[in-house]
Amino acid sequence: MDLGPNALLIGQAGSRFRLDTPALLIDRDALERNIAAMAAHARGLGIALRPHAKTHKSLAVAKRQVEAGALGICCATLGEAEVMVRGGVPGIHITSPQVTEAKIARLMALNAAPHLGLSVVVDHPANLAALDRAAMAAGKALDVLVDCEAGLGRTGVASEDALGSLARAALAAEGLALRGIQSYSGNLQHIPVRAERRARARQQVERLGASLGRLRAAGIAVPIVTGGGTGTFDLDPEGRVFTELQVGSYVFMDVQYRQALADGRNAPPFETALFVSTAVVSVNAAGYVTTDAGLKCFATDGPAPEPSAGAPAGSRYEFFGDEHGRLVLPAGADKPPLGARIECVTPHCDPTVNLHDVYHVVAGDTLVEIWPVDARGKR
Amino acid sequence: MDLGPNALLIGQAGSRFRLDTPALLIDRDALERNIAAMAAHARGLGIALRPHAKTHKSLAVAKRQVEAGALGICCATLGEAEVMVRGGVPGIHITSPQVTEAKIARLMALNAAPHLGLSVVVDHPANLAALDRAAMAAGKALDVLVDCEAGLGRTGVASEDALGSLARAALAAEGLALRGIQSYSGNLQHIPVRAERRARARQQVERLGASLGRLRAAGIAVPIVTGGGTGTFDLDPEGRVFTELQVGSYVFMDVQYRQALADGRNAPPFETALFVSTAVVSVNAAGYVTTDAGLKCFATDGPAPEPSAGAPAGSRYEFFGDEHGRLVLPAGADKPPLGARIECVTPHCDPTVNLHDVYHVVAGDTLVEIWPVDARGKR
Numbered sequence: 206m207d208l209g210p211n212a213l214l215i216g217q218a219g220s221r222f223r224l225d226t227p228a229l230l231i232d233r234d235a236l237e238r239n240i241a242a243m244a245a246h247a248r249g250l251g252i253a254l255r256p257h258a259k260t261h262k263s264l265a266v267a268k269r270q271v272e273a274g275a276l277g278i279c280c281a282t283l284g285e286a287e288v289m290v291r292g293g294v295p296g297i298h299i300t301s302p303q304v305t306e307a308k309i310a311r312l313m314a315l316n317a318a319p320h321l322g323l324s325v326v327v328d329h330p331a332n333l334a335a336l337d338r339a340a341m342a343a344g345k346a347l348d349v350l351v352d353c354e355a356g357l358g359r360t361g362v363a364s365e366d367a368l369g370s371l372a373r374a375a376l377a378a379e380g381l382a383l384r385g386i387q388s389y390s391g392n393l394q395h396i397p398v399r400a401e402r403r404a405r406a407r408q409q410v411e412r413l414g415a416s417l418g419r420l421r422a423a424g425i426a427v428p429i430v431t432g433g434g435t436g437t438f439d440l441d442p443e444g445r446v447f448t449e450l451q452v453g454s455y456v457f458m459d460v461q462y463r464q465a466l467a468d469g470r471n472a473p474p475f476e477t478a479l480f481v482s483t484a485v486v487s488v489n490a491a492g493y494v495t496t497d498a499g500l501k502c503f504a505t506d507g508p509a510p511e512p513s514a515g516a517p518a519g520s521r522y523e524f525f526g527d528e529h530g531r532l533v534l535p536a537g538a539d540k541p542p543l544g545a546r547i548e549c550v551t552p553h554c555d556p557t558v559n560l561h562d563v564y565h566v567v568a569g570d571t572l573v574e575i576w577p578v579d580a581r582g583k584r
Numbered sequence: 585m586d587l588g589p590n591a592l593l594i595g596q597a598g599s600r601f602r603l604d605t606p607a608l609l610i611d612r613d614a615l616e617r618n619i620a621a622m623a624a625h626a627r628g629l630g631i632a633l634r635p636h637a638k639t640h641k642s643l644a645v646a647k648r649q650v651e652a653g654a655l656g657i658c659c660a661t662l663g664e665a666e667v668m669v670r671g672g673v674p675g676i677h678i679t680s681p682q683v684t685e686a687k688i689a690r691l692m693a694l695n696a697a698p699h700l701g702l703s704v705v706v707d708h709p710a711n712l713a714a715l716d717r718a719a720m721a722a723g724k725a726l727d728v729l730v731d732c733e734a735g736l737g738r739t740g741v742a743s744e745d746a747l748g749s750l751a752r753a754a755l756a757a758e759g760l761a762l763r764g765i766q767s768y769s770g771n772l773q774h775i776p777v778r779a780e781r782r783a784r785a786r787q788q789v790e791r792l793g794a795s796l797g798r799l800r801a802a803g804i805a806v807p808i809v810t811g812g813g814t815g816t817f818d819l820d821p822e823g824r825v826f827t828e829l830q831v832g833s834y835v836f837m838d839v840q841y842r843q844a845l846a847d848g849r850n851a852p853p854f855e856t857a858l859f860v861s862t863a864v865v866s867v868n869a870a871g872y873v874t875t876d877a878g879l880k881c882f883a884t885d886g887p888a889p890e891p892s893a894g895a896p897a898g899s900r901y902e903f904f905g906d907e908h909g910r911l912v913l914p915a916g917a918d919k920p921p922l923g924a925r926i927e928c929v930t931p932h933c934d935p936t937v938n939l940h941d942v943y944h945v946v947a948g949d950t951l952v953e954i955w956p957v958d959a960r961g962k963r
Contacts, residue, residue: 223686329868484683
């Protein structure tokens with residue numbers, strides 16, 4: 206693939222600050238420390254990791270997570286799973302129901318191809334029956350996990366009865382192999398006060414543990430219990446119910462998670478590893494300069510990007526249309542000149558990454574590699 | 585390029601409602617009526633059109649606009665301009681300053697290649713001098729327009745003095761050819777009350793006309809005066825100051841422009857031609873269903889998407905994470921079943937388009953073509 210005009214700068218000292226902008230940056234060393242820290246955390250607790258690729262959509266990052274010990278990778282979309290499977294990544298689990306005829310046909314094609322583990326959630330008997338028919342027709346069993354609603358209300362069975370009856374239906378389906386259950390509490394991840402996050406995560410895990418106990422008492426084997434996120438990475442394992450964690454954002458961190466995870470600690474347990482480098486393109490106004498990264502470059506569903514390297518202390522970023530940002534300067538600050546590079550911490554990392562074709566991997570002030578965002582836009 | 589799994593459905597009756605989702609849709613007939621209506625409007629007033637490609641990023645749409653009489657196409661980024669020039673589209677004008685060394689090198693390469701017209705704005709003497717030096721070194725003059733701040737404060741010279749001195753500098757620069765000025769009042773486009781929009785557009789055009797008069801009285805030729813947007817498409821021409829309009833969103837319309845342009849009229853003058861088709865993927869909750877299009881599929885900087893075809897009357901869409909939406913149903917409405925297609929009017933069309941690789945062009949209930957979003961993500 207075309208790595209863009211910055212490919213010529215790889216290896217040059219100071220290239221980080223001469224990149225064609227806007228450019229998505231990974232701080233390589235911070236990324237590697239984050240991957241190692243989460244791997245050590247999980248190893249220490251004896252829990253497995255299946256990190257979520259919806260954050261990074263990158264084979265290079267997924268492979269580093271697997272090399273550090275992850276048993277597989279989660280995907281939010283079938284398109285992400287296609288990229289990961291074809292890239293040779295093992296243990297792919299699709300965390301959203303695949304329901305339409307078009308998606309089921311693609312899923313069967315992916316399952317028929319050589320892979321190192323592929324599973325999908327199911328939350329409805331009609332979808333389970335459709336997957337069963339398709340897998341029977343394809344002549345290869347499909348691994349499924351029952352998705353349990355866990356506070357977010359987005360997908361998942363809504364009651365313990367529904368869980369039991371769907372699990373029994375999966376066991377009875379000749380085309381399907383029941384591998385376990387999924388329980389993702391997306392509503393807890395960004396609760397800013399750690400004590401509240403902990404109390405609610407504990408409640409949720411206790412409920413889940415009770416349901417699981419009854420399922421197992423009824424003779425249903427549940428080898429995999431998958432869920433959790435970066436906001437509860439150290440809270441979800443406490444109940445000893447989950448067998449694996451689906452953490453995603455820890456690899457990069459962002460403005461939201463930095464704030465949430467700092468509460469109750471001296472510092473967040475993971476470093477910021479993702480930035481957007483932007484250039485000053487207009488300096489005619491008093492009190493601010495205009496940069497070349499706007500709402501086609503940063504996610505707009507969360508807080509604003511946070512200026513970091515290159516920005517005068519105390520400056521802040523505001524959106525200024527599709528292709529521009531406004532760097533508002535504190536009183537008395539010198540205006541950065543035309544062309545100056547301003548880096549920003551990304552507001553919500555997952556949808557920000559999805560706006561970029563490539564990662565510019567930097568070590569110190571040097572561009573060292575360019576990685577494609579392999580699954581960008583893949584549904 | 586890979587047109588995706590839906591390419592096999594082209595030409596099949598009913599294919600619109602069997603698309604692999606989420607899928608960005610263009611209603612072909614509505615698009616063509618919008619292009620024809622704006623062309624007729626401009627012809628009637630004797631004003632030229634240089635529609636903005638930042639909305640559609642598509643060679644197919646740009647070529648239809650040019651075939652209908654547009655003298656060229658505007659681009660917000662150099663990357664968009666590269667796509668348009670290489671696609672053979674004439675009269676490309678870049679509406680944002682190109683400032684960094686990296687961008688100036690790419691701009692010179694584009695200007696050196698065969699093209700049918702290429703210009704760029706400039707709003708600062710240092711940028712003008714850098715462009716002049718680069719064009720002299722490249723041995724081919726570069727067409728420039730002076731960008732005038734017009735209420736938004738994003739780019740542009742901030743005073744009439746600065747306009748005059750930058751125009752004189754451009755005239756004196758051997759590497760540059762001064763082609764005119766740009767004045768874009770982005771702050772007026774979405775004012776919801778037409779009377780207020782009209783009053784403020786008139787003020788702005790009068791100020792611009794006065795500045796232009798003094799520039800011309802000083803012997804500076806200004807053949808091109810470019811600006812305007814969809815929100816003021818019929819207001820900007822009133823002062824007879826603009827020679828051309830940079831309208832963009834009229835080709836597709838969106839929730840924002842539909843509301844703004846309906847004020848003071850029986851109906852908006854342009855039709856909604858852009859939708860996202862999404863499928864119901866979970867139905868276990870009371871009062872709503874979950875769809876497969878979330879904040880990686882719709883722009884989140886404006887209002888919510890508006891449910892249209894397939895949605896029960898009175899339902900509304902809410903964001904529900906990266907890959908999901910919540911279709912909230914009115915009391916008593918039947919739940920759409922798993923797999924049902926729900927189309928949504930896009931909230932803010934430009935950044936929504938930028939999230940998709942292809943347009944699915946439909947005529948009635950049939951998918952008739954798939955067009956790439958050629959300049960998606962191009963900076």
